[in-house]
Amino acid sequence: MKKILVIYSSQTGQMSDVLQSLCADIKEKASIDFFKIELESPFPFPWKDYDTFFDAMPESVLGIPQAIKPLAIPDAAGYDLVILGYQPWFLSPSVPFNSFLQSEYAAVLKGKPVVTVIACRNMWLRAQEKVKESLISLGATLVGNIALDDKHPNIASTMSIVRWMIHGQKEASDKYPEAGVSTGDIKDARRFGPTILRALEQGQLDTLQAQLLEQDAIPLRPNLIVMEGNGARQFPKWAANTIKQGKAGDPARKKMLKKFKVTLFIAIFILSPVSGGLARLKTLLTKKKTAEDLAYFRQVAFVPGKI
Numbered sequence: 001m002k003k004i005l006v007i008y009s010s011q012t013g014q015m016s017d018v019l020q021s022l023c024a025d026i027k028e029k030a031s032i033d034f035f036k037i038e039l040e041s042p043f044p045f046p047w048k049d050y051d052t053f054f055d056a057m058p059e060s061v062l063g064i065p066q067a068i069k070p071l072a073i074p075d076a077a078g079y080d081l082v083i084l085g086y087q088p089w090f091l092s093p094s095v096p097f098n099s100f101l102q103s104e105y106a107a108v109l110k111g112k113p114v115v116t117v118i119a120c121r122n123m124w125l126r127a128q129e130k131v132k133e134s135l136i137s138l139g140a141t142l143v144g145n146i147a148l149d150d151k152h153p154n155i156a157s158t159m160s161i162v163r164w165m166i167h168g169q170k171e172a173s174d175k176y177p178e179a180g181v182s183t184g185d186i187k188d189a190r191r192f193g194p195t196i197l198r199a200l201e202q203g204q205l206d207t208l209q210a211q212l213l214e215q216d217a218i219p220l221r222p223n224l225i226v227m228e229g230n231g232a233r234q235f236p237k238w239a240a241n242t243i244k245q246g247k248a249g250d251p252a253r254k255k256m257l258k259k260f261k262v263t264l265f266i267a268i269f270i271l272s273p274v275s276g277g278l279a280r281l282k283t284l285l286t287k288k289k290t291a292e293d294l295a296y297f298r299q300v301a302f303v304p305g306k307i
């Protein structure tokens with residue numbers, strides 16, 4: 001029986017649900033151990049106010065870790081495959097997940113094949129490039145990636161995620177849809193488990209990503225590559241300028257973070273109908289480059305500087 005180690009972070013429980021679903025049809029056929037990453041000082045959920053939420057931006061973007069609670073993983077060497085479940089925060093691996101990657105516990109990944117599972121709103125490309133880089137330096141091999149997102153239009157998904165993050169309501173309301181990955185998509189994630197286990201048992205991990213793509217593991221929309229690219233160029237500048245004002249929680253950062261929030265909301269709520277249209281136009285005018293980008297972000301190799 002193959003041994004699979006699942007390590008994940010989840011604030012709201014969404015990633016826990018995705019992973020439970022993914023493993024539903026293989027839990028009797030493989031030995032699967034789950035470990036949840038917990039920060040020593042966790043972020044609140046619901047976040048309740050924007051100040052606390054946006055204060056997580058600089059450390060997320062700059063990849064500054066925090067202390068995590070010990071992960072008592074027995075017989076680390078005995079696992080055949082590791083599944084890592086995480087979520088992007090501000091186009092970067094979330095602080096809890098990044099803190100794991102930079103901790104002593106990440107040594108368990110050395111020499112292991114890894115499948116990443118992402119559950120997010122709709123922008124995960126920069127985060128995954130950072131994770132790919134970390135996996136290489138940890139001596140792990142990325143063999144698969146599944147990225148589940150919110151399929152609603154950008155503004156609707158932003159409104160519903162704000163409602164979810166600040167007030168804790170994921171379910172649809174009168175005005176806005178269910179936030180994050182839909183209940184249906186979470187349920188359907190169970191189709192990936194048997195594919196992963198079969199590839200592991202038959203020694204076909206080198207073709208696993210192609211098999212996962214046949215099951216629509218990465219429903220990536222081309223205009224989102226352009227739109228995330230715009231954010232990916234700006235966020236590190238905002239993060240660097242904010243951190244100059246003080247460390248996490250320092251009231252001296254508030255002014256800069258407020259400017260970031262206003263700029264982000266203007267970009268999403270006022271400019272995105274136009275910038276989204278321009279992004280779509282750009283993908284049509286540069287069809288070859290768009291096809292190359294789509295192909296790149298759907299696979300598992302790492303080439304520096306792609307976003």
Ligand SMILES: Cc1cc2nc3c(=O)[nH]c(=O)nc-3n(C[C@H](O)[C@H](O)[C@H](O)COP(=O)(O)O)c2cc1C
Pocket residue numbers: 009010011012013014015016053056087088089090091092119120121122123124165180
């Ligand atoms: C601080 C913060 C920033 C986020 N930034 C992004 C982002 O850049 N892109 C995205 O698609 N989703 C973003 N999300 C949504 C998360 O990726 C995730 O889907 C949601 O928080 C639920 O995850 P959970 O598994 O931890 O409960 C963000 C969430 C938080 C809390």
